[in-house]
Amino acid sequence: MKRDAAFAFVPITLVDEAGIRGRISAIDLPCANVAAATQGFFTVADEFAAAKVRLRAVLIETSLEWMEEEKRCAAFVHGCCDDLARIGFRIAQSGIATWGIEEPRVLRLIARTLQFMGDTVKWEMAVTPGASQDLAKTHRLMRQALEAAQHRHPMAMQCDGLTWQATIEGLYFRALLLGWYASGALNCKQIEIIDSWIWTMMPSLSGVVVPPPGAAFRADLDSHDGLRRGPRQSAGPSLYLPQAPLIADHQKILAEFQAGRIVPHAGTASRLRIEEHVHVLAMVRRNLRESMREPVPRAQRTRCDRSCEMLVGLAEVRAWRGIAARAPLVASLMAAGDSRGSRATLPSVMDQVYERNPRIVAITDESANGFGLEADEESCNSLAQGDLVALIAVDGATGSLARVVRRVPARTAGRVTLGLSRLAPLATNLHLVREVAGRGPEPVLMPFVPGADASGRHDGFLVDEDMFRQLGVVTATLGDRHYQLRLNRVRERGRGWVLAGFEVISAQSRG
Amino acid sequence: MNTLHAVLVLLLAVAVAALVRRGRDTPGLRLAKLRPRAPSRPGTHRAHVAHAARPPDAPLPSFEFNLPTIPNLAAKLRDRYIAARFPAMFGGGSALANPANVVRVARLYFEEGKADRAQELLGLASKQAPGEATIRLAQLELAFLARDATRYLACAKDFREALPDRLEWADITRLGFALTPEEPLFAGARDTRAHAHAHYGPWPDTPNWIQASWDLTSDVLAADFHAAAMAQSTEEAA
Numbered sequence: 128m129k130r131d132a133a134f135a136f137v138p139i140t141l142v143d144e145a146g147i148r149g150r151i152s153a154i155d156l157p158c159a160n161v162a163a164a165t166q167g168f169f170t171v172a173d174e175f176a177a178a179k180v181r182l183r184a185v186l187i188e189t190s191l192e193w194m195e196e197e198k199r200c201a202a203f204v205h206g207c208c209d210d211l212a213r214i215g216f217r218i219a220q221s222g223i224a225t226w227g228i229e230e231p232r233v234l235r236l237i238a239r240t241l242q243f244m245g246d247t248v249k250w251e252m253a254v255t256p257g258a259s260q261d262l263a264k265t266h267r268l269m270r271q272a273l274e275a276a277q278h279r280h281p282m283a284m285q286c287d288g289l290t291w292q293a294t295i296e297g298l299y300f301r302a303l304l305l306g307w308y309a310s311g312a313l314n315c316k317q318i319e320i321i322d323s324w325i326w327t328m329m330p331s332l333s334g335v336v337v338p339p340p341g342a343a344f345r346a347d348l349d350s351h352d353g354l355r356r357g358p359r360q361s362a363g364p365s366l367y368l369p370q371a372p373l374i375a376d377h378q379k380i381l382a383e384f385q386a387g388r389i390v391p392h393a394g395t396a397s398r399l400r401i402e403e404h405v406h407v408l409a410m411v412r413r414n415l416r417e418s419m420r421e422p423v424p425r426a427q428r429t430r431c432d433r434s435c436e437m438l439v440g441l442a443e444v445r446a447w448r449g450i451a452a453r454a455p456l457v458a459s460l461m462a463a464g465d466s467r468g469s470r471a472t473l474p475s476v477m478d479q480v481y482e483r484n485p486r487i488v489a490i491t492d493e494s495a496n497g498f499g500l501e502a503d504e505e506s507c508n509s510l511a512q513g514d515l516v517a518l519i520a521v522d523g524a525t526g527s528l529a530r531v532v533r534r535v536p537a538r539t540a541g542r543v544t545l546g547l548s549r550l551a552p553l554a555t556n557l558h559l560v561r562e563v564a565g566r567g568p569e570p571v572l573m574p575f576v577p578g579a580d581a582s583g584r585h586d587g588f589l590v591d592e593d594m595f596r597q598l599g600v601v602t603a604t605l606g607d608r609h610y611q612l613r614l615n616r617v618r619e620r621g622r623g624w625v626l627a628g629f630e631v632i633s634a635q636s637r638g
Numbered sequence: 639m640n641t642l643h644a645v646l647v648l649l650l651a652v653a654v655a656a657l658v659r660r661g662r663d664t665p666g667l668r669l670a671k672l673r674p675r676a677p678s679r680p681g682t683h684r685a686h687v688a689h690a691a692r693p694p695d696a697p698l699p700s701f702e703f704n705l706p707t708i709p710n711l712a713a714k715l716r717d718r719y720i721a722a723r724f725p726a727m728f729g730g731g732s733a734l735a736n737p738a739n740v741v742r743v744a745r746l747y748f749e750e751g752k753a754d755r756a757q758e759l760l761g762l763a764s765k766q767a768p769g770e771a772t773i774r775l776a777q778l779e780l781a782f783l784a785r786d787a788t789r790y791l792a793c794a795k796d797f798r799e800a801l802p803d804r805l806e807w808a809d810i811t812r813l814g815f816a817l818t819p820e821e822p823l824f825a826g827a828r829d830t831r832a833h834a835h836a837h838y839g840p841w842p843d844t845p846n847w848i849q850a851s852w853d854l855t856s857d858v859l860a861a862d863f864h865a866a867a868m869a870q871s872t873e874e875a876a
Binding site for chain 2: 385386402404525555557578581592606612620634
């Protein structure tokens, strides 16, 4: 949803941004007094944390698309988290040198710094996605705590107005897990949900130094990288995060949702739509399950440099064949009255009467599973994860159906990078007829999506959810036979569309 | 007359203000307002940590949810969870009251390679109607077909506890023995024929609790329809 232009320039004045920035800059100055710098850091960090709770509610809970004001606001949050993480790290190093790591102030400083490092990773997705994450300082703090056996020292931490029991080790893994999930496949709301669950899973975020039996994440303590899977092949210190406790926690969270309770039951994430939670639950489950299997090599990507037209949404996909063959207006309107029924052909007629602005996108890479695209931000403004798209070749003859799984701003201003998951080749629109009580036969136009093999068991139709629920039995006439079909399953689903499987109930010869 | 106008204007203003306020709240926010306020003290979401008793290197104790259940709100949230998890198939908990339909949909999910979702659906329906054998048997058969011994054993134990006198127990032990011969619960099935259970769906030796079709006509028709639709597509493209 696009926010009305009249509201575009209403500034978000919930917090004193300039004041907070100034106070952060002040503690960034070279400071000989470590105690004063530490105290200054905690004061500003508390002030900023309180401001962040207010801003987070505005930025995360909105159902509206972000305008410039929100983007600037998110950049402010990200910038402050990044600055505080950097300054916290510097003061922590001074603190360790002056007082030793066992000093409670130093441990708290490390914990707060790791928290800001995690927040930076989280907000990076919204502000500068694709920025390479350098986690060397995160690893260094963990290594220092580990060497002094202080990594499991429990302390109370505040996040989103809630208090949690945490450890340096838990906060370290939180930052790494957020980096793992913040790759663009989840939006800001969903990352917020993941984060809120990570806080509840804090007791399970406990690493071991030798590869455990079963699946585990790996953090290389002497690297700049995020989490990896499998045992380390090269020499060097690593920590392994076993996944069995995470799977158990996931089951606990799932059970809460099944019983009608949102986890956690307070905070920003608890006020988000349940569909977002269900999406994240499924994503985490898929992720954990994949880790139990042998690693599957990523589908080979091929660099491309070609353009194609992109259709967005079910209505455009449905009208596709009509667009390909343009015809004079009179002929189109006459054709609309043919035996197939005027309602079925109306979209294609309208497309021929009104010139459309084709949405041209550049395919940057392609694999057996999907596509990477780059496009104008303006033409893809309304696109979001879960949307249905069709890529039509320049000759207009062939098309591929796909769903949007990733949408992040490109490095070039005004452009967006899209990740699409391939669904099927776009075959044809089939004209079907359904019997409606009291109204007789009614034509229905549905894009047919063939399965990968000729058995027909994996074929489907693209419909909207209402149609899926209400369609009942439909008849298709192909060649010399009438087929009676019934949609009976949901294969894939996204915003405003369902890829429905069907069963063929009967087939009869014509006449 | 002026007083009447003033009253009318006042009523109109109140109505507009109410509408504006209603429009501002999203359904999520309205639900959120019903929920209890956020507790911001330690110990609400997790087990208390006994600092003194903990060795310094020990991990934090595992958390246990202790969330309040608000009956009406929980039912609403559960309905919304079911609608979001099984889109277009079930609108809420009440739709799970038809066991035949639940089993049919679970079978379709399983055939689509969504075994987890199928089991979750059956699990939710089973919790709603614990005495319903159809659902529990389908759960067992899907676990067997997925060769998921852990789940099968758990489902078998639940079945035995909830419905101890069912005749299907003989079949359950026979399939269970094939999965985990060392499990004492299935020891009674030692003398059954080997490999009598190695097939999916409607074979003489599998119970077909998931109500798979015995008829292959629909498979033939599906292939026929596929060929006809592809022929039309090729024709159009040409």
